[in-house]
Amino acid sequence: MQRPSSFRMRALILFVFSLYHFTVAQVEDGISTGSHGSDSEHSEYYCSPKILSELKGLKSLVQEQKTVLEELKKQTGNQCSPETHSELKELKSAVAEQKVTLEELQKQLTEKPNVAFSASLFGEGGQTIGGHSSEVTLVFRKVFINFGNAYNPSTGMFTAPVKGVYYFGFSAFANGRNSMGVHLCKNGQQIVATYDYNSSHKDVNGANRAILQLEKGDQVYITLWGGLHIFDSYNSVSTFSGFLLFPV
Incomplete structure (x- = not known):
């Protein structure tokens, strides 16, 4: 050749x-x-x-x-x-x-894990809870989406599956004569809050959000302030959501 x-x-x-x-x-x-x-x-x-x-x-x-x-x-x-x-x-x-x-x-x-969830407190009917002597963890039971199953609808706890940077957002509503106040907490530490004290017998509401760096196993959840109330219905006005932005 x-x-x-x-x-x-x-x-x-x-x-x-x-x-x-x-x-x-x-x-x-x-x-x-x-x-x-x-x-x-x-x-x-x-x-x-x-x-x-x-x-x-x-x-x-x-x-x-x-x-x-x-x-x-x-x-x-x-x-x-x-x-x-x-x-x-x-x-x-x-x-x-x-x-x-x-x-x-x-x-x-x-x-790369897929981690994202969004849930409403009740998502049906119309119900108010609150008036407790101390803060209580809210359990958002109506789940819209729960990629990775990091959110537990039985406890209200989000547990980070990997070390990374996460976004969280929440909203809260109260009606009648009730005042509302909730915290976003991480491992027992209060991070950000929203509250509205009712002085005119009108509906009150609020929302907030945060970006957190979490270690694997860290827990994030919402607490209701002692003595205050929160309402939810089929309109899903009280919610908790979050997702992984990126692992680190």
Whole structure:
């Protein structure tokens, strides 16, 4: 078989470089797509089928690059210039690094936990609770969504499944002659509150939010102040929600 010309050698190398840059572009697109989880999935760990498909395709491209490089090496043997040997060595190194990057990307995308919940205190009828001598933990029983099952609708406790930065928001309502006051608490520590003292026999309400860094196992919950009240109905006016922004 006739040895490949210098022109053919350069064309093959350019082809390999084109494959490499195309793969890099695909990785960047996969990362952009992977930053948005789908609400339709209810597993604790979720990676969209599109991203997994792209990763599979990228692995295939890496294998194709390795095959092309090996074929180039077989065809040229020791007959090519030192410069060409150097270029082939650099390409093989780039392929190996790219494979490691793809494996790490796949690990990150498939192992990032989905954590999000939202619940209403009662979510039906119309009921007021309160008047206790001390603070009590509120149990938001009507769950709208609970990805990862980090929120417990039997205790009202959210337990962080991983170390990370989390967002929490809550609202509270009281009617008639009642005054309202609630705290967002973390491990027994009061973080933020909302309250409204009723002086005109009208409905009162309030809301607040916070971003917290939590360790795995930390608990976040809402407490009702001693002596005050909270109301909820089918309109779901008293709520508690939260989600993981990112692990740390």
